[in-house]
Amino acid sequence: MLGIYEKALPKDISWAERLTLAKELGFDFVEMSVDETxxxxxxxxxTKAERKLVRDAIFDLDMPILSMCLSAHRRYPLGSxxxxxxxxxxxxxxxxxxLASDLGIRSIQLAGYDVYYDPxxxxxxxxxIENLRKCVAIAANKSVVLSIEIMDDPFINSISKFLAIKAQIPSPYLQVYPDLGNxxxxxxxxxxxxxxNGISAISQIHLKDTLAVTADFEGKFKNVDFGAGCVDFVGCLKTLKRLHYSGSFVIEMWSETSDTPTAEIEKxxxxxLPFLKEAGYA
Incomplete structure (x- = not known):
């Protein structure tokens, strides 16, 4: 399945309009954003009424919201x-x-930062780690998976670093969400x-391009055109296919305030899509 990040779609529209547009663009689901704003x-x-409006739109349009990006923890970090x-x-x-339980969201993506703005x-x-352990227990109680994203930050910028933490919290409700760009x-x-090394713990995959970190460049982790960055998409996707990864992919973009978000998504x-097809994903 192929999803689209909410922030790729126009911002000031209703959830029914957002889900309709995502479906018209050929996506299978939307990833919701709960950022630090x-x-x-x-x-x-x-409220229950507001949740019902979104849930009814999901049902009526047959267009789910399967994951949530909870980046609000940048403002209120677990390690503060x-x-x-x-x-x-x-x-x-x-x-x-x-909210995830009410809307049918299966996975909440957590940013892999201990702190973001502080030392x-x-x-x-x-x-x-102590608070993440508490979070996993809370999520497990409602059968919601927490997935740590591989980040634009040294704290968890590899699957190996995630696995070192998962070894301390060995729960099926704690998984990893690799961003191929990061x-x-x-x-x-x-x-x-x-x-x-991490295939057994991968819950979802973000598709995004980036510019690599070098000795004199801090890298660029957002708003890099697909194909203009350092990601070997075909190599990564063929590796995932060989490893029998059959989870979903999400195209991550930030075109919600663009004058032409639909055109950018189509581009x-x-x-x-040809990368996915070449790797053997329909």
């Missing part, structure tokens, strides 16, 4: 030295799990090995 965090407090922010991070996660320390790593941008990563699909 007040506007999107407010979704976690939707501020205990009030840790408490807020856990509260956001609890509400996100409840990283041994203590922030410790707090992240995974490929870090020169220390042997991408094929990383996919092979991306025209590049990505």
């Amino acid at each position: 007040d506007e999107r965090i407010a979704r976690l407090d939707w 030295a501020d205990l009030s922010k840790q408490e807020m991070a856990l509260e956001l996660l609890t509400k996100a799990v409840d 990283k320390t041994v203590a922030t790593r410790h707090a992240f 995974l490929s941008a870090w020169p220390e990563n042997a991408v094929g090995y990383e996919l092979e 991306a699909k025209a590049i990505v």
Whole structure:
């Protein structure tokens, strides 16, 4: 199945319109964003009536929302030295799990940061792992999978680093969500090995291009045109196919404020679909 990230689609439209457009563009599902803005965090407090509107649109259009990107933890990180922010991070996660359960969302993607805006320390790593353990228990109680994204940040920028944490929290409700762009941008990563090493824990795959990190360049992790970056899409996808990966893929883009988001999505699909086909994915 091929999904599209919500932020690729026009921003100021209803969920029924968003799901309709995604279906017209040939996608199988949408990935919801709950980012660090007040506007999107407010979704976690939707009333039953508001949730029913979205659920009815999903059912009527036969167009699911299968995953949620919970990047609100950048603002309220699990590893924060501020205990009030840790408490807020856990509260956001609890509400996100409840919303996912109500809407039929299977997987919540968590950003692989201990902290984002603050200095990283041994203590922030410790707090992240301790609070992640609590998060997994909360999600498991409602059969929702938490998937850690491989990031544009050194804290978890490889599947190997994720596996070191999963070894401490050995739950089927904690998995990894590799972003092929982020995974490929870090020169220390042997991408094929990383996919092979982590295949048993991969829940979903983000399709995105990036510009690689070098000694004098910090890399570019967003808004790189497909085919213009460092990702060997065919090599990665053939590796996943050989490993019998049969989960879903999500095209990740940020064209929601563009004048021509539909055209940009169509352009991306025209590049990505042949890669998937060449690798053996229908």
